[in-house]
Amino acid sequence: MTSFPPRRWAALALLGVATLLPLVVRDAFVLDSLILILMWGALSAAWNVAGGYAGQVSLGHAAFFGIGAYSTALMTARFQQSPWLGLLLGVVLSIVAGGVIGYLSNRLRGPYFALSTIAFSQVLLILASRWRGFTAGSEGIPVPFRRGFWTLGLSHVAWVYVALGVALIYYGVEAWLESSRLGYQLAGVREDEDAAEALGIASRRLKIHAVTLSAAMTSVGGTLWAQYVGFVDPFYVFSIDLSIRFALNTIIGGMGTALGPFLGSILITSLETYLRATFSGLKTGFAGTYLVIYGTALILVVRFAPEGLTGLADRLGAWRARADA
Amino acid sequence: MDSARRLGRAQIDVLAQLGVSTVLLGGIYALIAVGLTLIFGIMRVVNFAHGEFLMLGMYAAFWAYDLAALDPYLVLLGAIPLFFAVGLLTYVLVMRGVIHASHNAQIFTTVGLSIALQNVALVVWTGDFRTLRPWHSSVVIRVLGTAFNLSQVVAFAIAVALTLALFAFMKWTHSGRVMRATAQDHDAATLMGIDTDRVYRLTFAIGIACVGAAGVLVSPLYAVYPTAGLQFVLLAYVVVVLGGLGDMVGAMLGSLIVAAVEVLGSYVFGVAWKEVFYFVLFIAVLVFRPAGLFGQRGAETLGV
Incomplete structure (x- = not known):
């Protein structure tokens, strides 16, 4: 019987807060912040499967987010179908696209892979914003709101639980990865691919699987986000900024850990919400303030705490254990 | 004159115009890309902030023109040492x-x-699109049935001159040789007593000076706004990957290819779709x- 590590206690505490909060607080602003924290956390967790566990750092994950968002927007607005069908379509398309990108990742390493993912998301951006006849082009698509679970027209409280459910599943996938054979194999490929192959790990197949899984998970997040926000804008859903956001949360929280993406999301999303609420009325330029902080934080974290918040907590724990002894 | 002949003449004019546009555009792209590929070749770092330095160069030119009515070509004289210093500071x-x-x-x-950097620009200068229109940007030159404006020609000429100067520097000066040695084998260079930290500092500063200069040069041709660098830097990635990351001559050829794809794509399919072509090519x-069209096979899997 292994002991229950502190990170799992932290996750359990966060789960408790997120579950109980909607029962106590009915303020739409607080609930909205909670939903966004959970959604961005889940999306960053999806990125983490490829970027953190498999070491395939993508700067184009907005491609899969956009596929999910557009699938549901077109399915509901154009074909009057259920968003759940859109979710399914998005997952299927993302698996195909993820397979292609994953195949690329076998040939390209480091910056080459990151560059190819940027190019891929840019091609989709151009398609979505210029193919006016089908996607309504750069105007974007309003996603119709129809009350009910089957049409994903939910109240804030219900959205909290939907987002929490997805976040929990994604956390579970990664907690499983951390202690499973597959997770260890991925770590092997990430740290030293040649050595992993020498030990008989099918690194190529493994990387494709990781990127494809990550793509499908991101697409689900994109679909839910589009349904929640109610509008799909090609320049947002396919933007490089969005791709960076997934990576940023994960790096700040801790790459390759189940809790990291959610810690990062709590920190970054609440900072963003707070600064927006504080500054938005004053002057448009202040909208950029939190992004300046993001960028600087990213540089500092990469430089001084490359393992992120979870890594810092580990170091602190080790230091205290030594101090006690 | 029969109609078929006139058509023939018109087509030649179109081809000439497309050719001239390609070369003019390619020369400017080359100056942007050469800094990126230099930094990669020697430091093994892809500078994802390269476009932001271009944007800063464009703003420098805009403000000098707006506040002091300084011509961008005059600003260039100050911008090159300024961006060299910015590059040094960023490196350190x-x-x-x-x-x-x-x-x-x-x-x-x-x-x-x-x-x-993008958002510092957003906070300080807002998201407005700003353009500067010095006198030379509205002078049209017509030669042999082709037309282009004076700013474009001067920008091209200066860009090519700067790129050639960089080539000469790399080839014939001691610092250039030291930089090439470091690019070839970092460890061996260290063993030969080369201070690699100094080489990196110089490399980064030169790369940023190039792209800052390019920003000043393109300022009369394109609007400047905080994310203005993005369109150019995406293009520069295509250029340097085409030419082989780290290969400076490859970057020149890559610039011409990308410019040709862009010019032909806009002519045949319309401006809206031009980016698709170079991303698909990419x-x-x-x-x-x-490893690029001219590069060594296998360089990409080394993760260099």
């Missing part, structure tokens, strides 16, 4: 710490720098010849 403050770190650390350091090159 930001890049030095991650120069021996993993690819991921380097990627996200420059990505963080890109976000920070992905195709990454899939089939990831």
